[in-house]
Amino acid sequence: MTARIDAHQHYWRTARGDYGWLSPALAPIHRDFGPADLQPLLLRHRIDATILVQAAPTVAETRFLLDLAAATPSVAGVVGWAPLAAPDAVAQVAALAADPLLVGLRPMLHDLDDPDWVLGDALPPALQAMARHGLVFDALVRPQHLSRILVLADRCPELRIVIDHAGKPDLRAAWNERWAADMAALAARPLVCCKLSGLLTEAAPGADVAVVAPVFTQLLRIFGAERLLWGSDWPVLNLAADYDRWVAVTETLLQPLRAAERKAILGGAAARIYLERRGRRLAGC
Template identity: 60%
Template sequence: MRIDAHHHVWRLSRGDYGWLTPDLKPIYRDFGLADLAPHLAAAGIAGTILVQAAPTEAETLFLLDLADGSVVVRGVVGWIDFDAADAAARIEALAGRELLVGLRPMVQDIADDDWLLRPALAPLLAAMARHRLAFDALVLPRHLSRLVEVVDRHPDLQFVLDHFGKPHLATGDIAAWKDDIASLAARSNIVCKLSGLVTEAASDWQVADLSSAVDHVLAQFGPQRVLWGSDWPVVDLAGGYAKWFAATATLLDDLPADEKAAILGGNAARIYLSSRGRHTSRT
């Protein structure tokens, strides 16, 4: 089964997508599961992981309610206020929702680059591990060395590096990123999402512009620890779903069929669903 391990939906009227402004014209409108359906059908994708896009618990509840009424959404990666005094209780409460498979603080938008290293975060990550929730790391290259430390501190927690850690593909300045990726890959409790690359590349990107980063991640993590996501509808800023999916096929062309299948669905099913005690299919 193919799984899109990273996509969003949103309604502008909610008012909690502070980053989503009219300047982002191609995606400044409502996007729902019905809009996604043709892309999934064209790519032969049967299931998805729906990921938060607003730093509010209200949006997470909105996504969970959408998922409850959907056959295609297999799991939701949500958000809680990790800085709240009752953050542990909030994790406990949300963990009772069957389709919640992970949480994602929007680290890339947090002013303190050392936020991941705060001692107060430790018991919250321990609570996530107890509830078998994955920690999606939405970080920038400057956060990767801190992420290594956190991954080491929590060996029982499953980490997922979103969007390859957003390497600077547009400038080609990825040497330090490569070193940090190698360090992260040496830790067995983190996997890497093959997603979000085209919005980090030049506006006229070609598949060749992505290959160095993809080859490096595959060499370091191995095909069993890489999972594909569309990052739809954000991907519409850089060519769209179909172009990115076609680029993925080219980037993975040399891999055996079983390794391609793992990246395009099997790994997501294992990381987010079966290893969390969740079902891989819904009826």
């Protein structure tokens, strides 16, 4: 039986002080979240493991998450952060990659003022180091960044890239043809994958299956089940819905698929993309 994996969740401790985006205005999530908060949800939905993703652009937070993961059996891997444009980026990537629980790195691209930052001349050595160490590049982007990620994928064809939250199409309006075209171009690159996550927070309040279904249909068509990874984006998800609601929405979307496709999206793809390249396996995968 394939293990079920939530490929995108967060923990944070606000007193650490490096979550610049996490303001009191985000009241539903402006508090500490840790394993004890998520574990009942994982048990209720029979989720075996998670990929824990960074929420602050600091190496200190990445170390905090790695320590937390080492003490939390449900965490299968950590997507952290490193200063990829720094002069010593290659050494920093190597140092972080020495921890087998690190499975990827994520610059917070959608928070940067310059959408072309990811194409800067300083980045290729760090990106090549990531590929050598079997690390995934998680792309936290908005639609305007997708064309840049396409260039990045062509410049670094050995680097596996995962597009977070389906590239954040604007579901409050109709998701546009530019998003669809750029995602299709990315999907044509075999090492680019995509997360089925974070969509309810891009939609109007109360969004249901009908709102998400066109995006899911497009993603399934262009990436196929083997390159789609289900994730919750919890607890950011709580800004729009809750874990139970997102599980219900996605189970409805996945119900018509073949069993093998559902297993791939719900855990098989995450195990292959994040864990196997780091020499790690979960029971059942």
